Amino acid sequence: LFLGEIAGAYRLExxxxxxxxxxxxYEIKIKELRSATQKDKQSYAGAKLVSAxxxxxxxxxxxxxxxxxxxxxxxxxxxxxxxxRVWEANVLYLMANDYVFxxxxxxxxxxxxxxxxxxxxxxxxxxxxxxxxxxxxxANALDILGRVHNELGNKKTALETFNxxxxxxxxxxxxxGELTSLISISMSYQYMGDFKKSLAVAEQAAALAS
Numbered sequence: 282l283f284l285g286e287i288a289g290a291y292r293l294e295x296x297x298x299x300x301x302x303x304x305x306x307y308e309i310k311i312k313e314l315r316s317a318t319q320k321d322k323q324s325y326a327g328a329k330l331v332s333a334x335x336x337x338x339x340x341x342x343x344x345x346x347x348x349x350x351x352x353x354x355x356x357x358x359x360x361x362x363x364x365x366r367v368w369e370a371n372v373l374y375l376m377a378n379d380y381v382f383x384x385x386x387x388x389x390x391x392x393x394x395x396x397x398x399x400x401x402x403x404x405x406x407x408x409x410x411x412x413x414x415x416x417x418x419x420a421n422a423l424d425i426l427g428r429v430h431n432e433l434g435n436k437k438t439a440l441e442t443f444n445x446x447x448x449x450x451x452x453x454x455x456x457x458g459e460l461t462s463l464i465s466i467s468m469s470y471q472y473m474g475d476f477k478k479s480l481a482v483a484e485q486a487a488a489l490a491s
Contacts, residue, residue: 323363330356331372338379346379353379366403367415370396374422377429386432393426413453420449420458427465431472440469460489 295307317325334352337345353376360368373396380389400419407415427442443465450458463486470479 320363320365323359324365324368327356327359327363327365327368327372330359331368331375334375343383346382350376350379366399366406367411367418370399370403370415370418370422373399374418374425377422377425381425381428381432386429389429390426390433393422393429396422397426416449416453417455417458420446420455420462423449424458424461424465427469431465431469436469436473440466440473443469456489460486463489 293309295309330352334349334356337349337352339345353372357369357372357376360366360372373392377389377392377396380386380392397419400415400422403415404412404419423442423446427439427446430436430439430442443462447459447462447466450456450462463482467479467482467486470476470482
């Protein structure tokens, strides 16, 4: 969504934030050109807050994570009131992830569970165009929740959660997400002392990455 605050001509420039991003050609299409609705404006306002939070997280410091969480807390009611379930789930799992970095495990668990519930609801309510991204967000939420359970010592629950995430990633052909889940599953088996299964899954992940 691109929302112009005033009428006029705009130039769109695209840059990658990753130095390892693949070189290639990209095509941009205008799906719909129209006046912004109230829901569009809410989505835009929330997205700006999320962008600011993600920028803060790059500082990789406790204070910056707390400031990022504050931004997410501002964005969350905006997405909820607009009925933007995918964004709501996205913000919740990002907050859970920040609480993991802050070692606030109970808060991480609370927000991780909320993220998974919101992700499930997002998938149920998504139309055909949004369904794939809703599934991806739901899977990401499960990956974060699995990580929280590992931090809490709930190794079996973590493994089950990672396997749920893996299934969802595979269902939409999300290879990056699939790789993330496989690595987490391998580590879970290692934590549980099952080094044979850990190695087998690690080899599966290596094959996928190659």
